[in-house]
Amino acid sequence: MYFSWKRNLIVLWVGVFFCSTAYSISIPFLSIFLSDELGVTNHLEIWSGISFGITFLASALISPFWGSLADKYGRKPMLIRSGFSLAALYLINYFVHDPYVFLLVRVLQGLLAGFVPAAIAMVATNTPEDKTGYALSIMSTAGATGSIIGPLIGGVVSYYTSNRAAFLFSSVIVLVSALIATFFAKEHNFNRSAPRSHVADDIREARSNRAFITLLTLAGISTFSVMILEPLIPIYLLDMGISKTSASLSSGIVFSAVGIATVIMAPQWGRIGTRKGFGTILFIGLIGGGIGNILQFFVTGYVEFALLRFAYGLFYAGVLPSVNAMIVQVIEPGFRGRAFGLNQAASQLATMAGPIVGGLLGAFLPIRWVFVVNGLLLLGAALLVKTRKLDKQITATHEAMLKERAALPE
Numbered sequence: 001m002y003f004s005w006k007r008n009l010i011v012l013w014v015g016v017f018f019c020s021t022a023y024s025i026s027i028p029f030l031s032i033f034l035s036d037e038l039g040v041t042n043h044l045e046i047w048s049g050i051s052f053g054i055t056f057l058a059s060a061l062i063s064p065f066w067g068s069l070a071d072k073y074g075r076k077p078m079l080i081r082s083g084f085s086l087a088a089l090y091l092i093n094y095f096v097h098d099p100y101v102f103l104l105v106r107v108l109q110g111l112l113a114g115f116v117p118a119a120i121a122m123v124a125t126n127t128p129e130d131k132t133g134y135a136l137s138i139m140s141t142a143g144a145t146g147s148i149i150g151p152l153i154g155g156v157v158s159y160y161t162s163n164r165a166a167f168l169f170s171s172v173i174v175l176v177s178a179l180i181a182t183f184f185a186k187e188h189n190f191n192r193s194a195p196r197s198h199v200a201d202d203i204r205e206a207r208s209n210r211a212f213i214t215l216l217t218l219a220g221i222s223t224f225s226v227m228i229l230e231p232l233i234p235i236y237l238l239d240m241g242i243s244k245t246s247a248s249l250s251s252g253i254v255f256s257a258v259g260i261a262t263v264i265m266a267p268q269w270g271r272i273g274t275r276k277g278f279g280t281i282l283f284i285g286l287i288g289g290g291i292g293n294i295l296q297f298f299v300t301g302y303v304e305f306a307l308l309r310f311a312y313g314l315f316y317a318g319v320l321p322s323v324n325a326m327i328v329q330v331i332e333p334g335f336r337g338r339a340f341g342l343n344q345a346a347s348q349l350a351t352m353a354g355p356i357v358g359g360l361l362g363a364f365l366p367i368r369w370v371f372v373v374n375g376l377l378l379l380g381a382a383l384l385v386k387t388r389k390l391d392k393q394i395t396a397t398h399e400a401m402l403k404e405r406a407a408l409p410e
Contacts, residue, residue: 005127008186009135012119013142015079015180019115020146022090022174024255025154025166031234033163038099047099048231049359053352054103056227058110060348064199066114067341070121075337076187078118083178085112090171094164110348115177116143117344121337122187124328133278133325137270140321144262151255202338211330211393212339214384218282219323219343220350221381225289225374226316227354228361236367240302250302257306261313269318273325279391282322286382288315293375297368326390330397 026033031048034040040047070078089109096102120139127135157166206212234251242250273281292312299305324343331339361370384390 005131005135008126009123009138011180011184011186012123013139015083015177015185016116016119016139016142017146017149018173018180019083019086019177020143021150021153022086022146022170022177024147024150025157025170025173026093029154029158029163029166029234029251031231032158034099034102037163038097038102040099043363045231045235045359045363047359048235049355049357049362051103051106052227052231052355052359055106055110055113056348056351058107059113060110060345060352062111063114063117063341063345063348064202064338065341066118067121067338067344068199068202070118070337070341071334074187075118075122075125076181076185078114079122079181079185080178082113082115082118083174083181086115087171087175087178090167090174093167094171114344115174115181117340118337119181120324121340122185124324124340125333125336126187129328132328133274133321134267134270136324136328137266137273137321140266140317140324141263144259144266144317146259148256148259148263151251152253155251155253202335202342205335206339206342209330209397211390211397212327214388214390214393215323215327215330216343216346218381218384219320220346221377221384222286222289222316222319222323222350223347224350224354224357225293225377225381227351228358228370228374229354230358231355232358232362232367232370235362237302237305239367240300240305242302254302254306254309257310258313258316261310262317265314265317266321270321270325273318273322277391278322278325279385279394281318282326282390283382283385285315285318285322286378286385288312289319290375290378290382292316293371293378295375296371326394329394330401332401 030051031044034047034051035044066078086109089105089112092105093102096105120136123135123139124132153169154166157169206216233254237250237254269281269285289312292308292315296305296308296312299308324340327339327343328336358370361373
């Protein structure tokens, strides 16, 4: 390759870090923002769930389209488009005073998002095959590090200034991502004269690949398991006795615990996966994540809860990077933009459903029982990995792909 894949990895890592930071800044206080700034007093759990989920529903519907454009015109234009659009929309959030207008802006954020999946697809396509799994594990730490810094920034800013002011920080930070993509990200040349594929054709091609469909299912389940808790943790901390004035800061610390664990363990899982197989890492991560969630049912103190979230994160850190690495193994390079667009759609549907289901469950069940439901879901996903013999599926699909590629004329 005419540019250094390592340099590109660093550049894209920084861009995803800033983009993830911008998104996660608002997580600790979104429920409180709806209540105190936008006047939502009734059914706050449901409003919180919808506010989280509606962005990701919009993103799920549009992601295959952006993936198709990425495979024709390149992933870098998708980075630039998404980065500058999100910077403008975060700025608009600062001026919103009506909850319905806030929901509209959240929809637009979903429709114009796509920075992170475009960056992942760019790494997957512009990295040597034998380094892809490791590179994707490193990329996962970018989002995790952003999820550490973002909630802490959001918690501190909202505590010392206001929840509304935190959206200004998000706008500036995601603007940095857009500028990084514009001036520093590199990508090999695309044949833009080739016809662009149709989304329906992409879905048919994906459905013919059983291993890929299994991976999409696992990505959706894993993402759902995380997002079902997003709107509930601030409320759960209030139930533990945390004061409302410090709830945003406390939520930021708890959210960051999982991110810290991911930064520590994701590169290690990537190295082990390269040697032992990413199917094994995926299975271990799902089992550990499932047990870690169930154990959170028994915790009643804030410190113990944060520590257990950290322990859960050490295992969960291996899940999504393993899924992404296996997607690369079963998908041709020319289809990867669309593949990761479909993967993004599956994940975003799960991200949309998770907060809504979590909000509904939190309204009718004690929140601690949601951790049990979540743990059983991850254990069920681990069972799926074993019963579908995912490792053998991946190997067989990869070997067939290599044989087909070798049979093509030079």
